[in-house]
Amino acid sequence: MTPRDASDDSRWSDLDRPPLNAAALRRGLVRVGSLWSEVEVVQRTGSTNSDLVARAEAGEAAEGAVFVAEEQTAARGRLDRQWTAPPRSGLFFSVLLRPEEVPVARWGWIPLLTGVAVATGLSRAAGVDTALKWPNDVLVTVGGEERKAGGILAERAGQGGVVVGVGVNVTLKAEELPVPQAGSLALAGAVSTDRDTLLRGVLRALEDWYGRWRSAGGDPAACGLQETYAAGCATLGRTVRAELPGDRSLIGEAVAVDGDGRLVIATKEGVQEPVGAGDIVHLRPA
Structure with a gap:
């Protein structure tokens, strides 16, 4: 599907869900010395990840490109799951990273790093408690229950690039949730659901953590990423069931995240x- 510009005639069709202000986002994020090189906002597309991967492989996007859609019609999560949400009800965006000075063996930390940045940025900007389910589902508490409010998908792109896609439910109401286990920032009692503020907060946190990790040559312990991830990971200390490739499952206690970002059971x-x-199921409450 061809992306449509965010300024089309449906811009103000839902006054409870105003559009993102692309110009203000560019002013706040694209500056000298910043990781972010461009910010593009479109009204609708199939998948921001697919679009940005295609641009990266065609040499049409630089590191730090941010591609945002107000609505995605073919969004994908981990394990090829669909991600659906009403227009302008969340944050749906992808970024292009080129960590050329980091050994490829350590690139597996990129989605976990992004999870830390998303959880940190949302916690600060929305005023909600966040946690991470391994590897990178963002959890919030709704009615005393853990609910997934966000997810992350990283894909390799050509020319030494990685495209990282993020989806966060911001203003979804209970009747709009795709599955009962889902949640949103609004349902978790967010003090702010201003998507411009939330997106800026997440991207600034991502720039900070990516810079630390890259400066450390991708060493998750040296830059504090491994410790920070473990501190915010709701999976650790829980009894879990891991649904593994080859129709194998493993039940035990999640005791650590190792230096390669793997969950140790x-x-x-x-x-x-x-x-x-694999897919991790939490079996015992924290």
């Missing part, structure tokens, strides 16, 4: 097994 047999890919 201790089984009742006394074995500690690192999990690098």
Whole structure:
């Protein structure tokens, strides 16, 4: 689908959900010395990740490009799950990173780093408590229950690039949630649902953490990322079930996140097994 500009005639069709102010976002984010090189906002597209990957591979996007859509019609989450939300009800954006000075073996930390930045930025800007479910689901509390309000998907792009997509439910009402386990910042009692402020807060936190990680050569311990991630990870200390590739499952206590960003699960047999890919189900409340 061809992206449409955000200034089309439906711009003010929902006054409870005003459009993002692209010009103000550019003024606040694109500056000398900033990671962010451009900010583009479109009304509608299939997937911001797919669009930005295509641009990166065609050599049409520089590091720090930010591509935002008010609505996505073919958004994807981890494990090829669909991500749906009404127009202007959340933040749906992708960024292009080119961590050329970081060994590729450490690039697996990029989605976890983004999770820390998103959780930090939203906590500050929206005034809600956030946590991370391994590897990078953003959790909020709604009615005393953990709910997923955001997710992250990283994809390799050509010419040494990584495109990281972020989706966050901001103003979704209970009847608009795609699944009962989902949540939104509004349902979690956010003091602010101004999407311009939220997006700026997330991107500034992402710039900060990406800069620290890159300066440390991608070493998650040296830059404090590994410790910060563990402190905000709601999965650690829980009994979990890991649904692994090959129709295998593993049940045990999530005891650590290792230097490669893998979740270490201790089984009742006394074995500690690192999990690098799979679906994690929390079985015991914190």
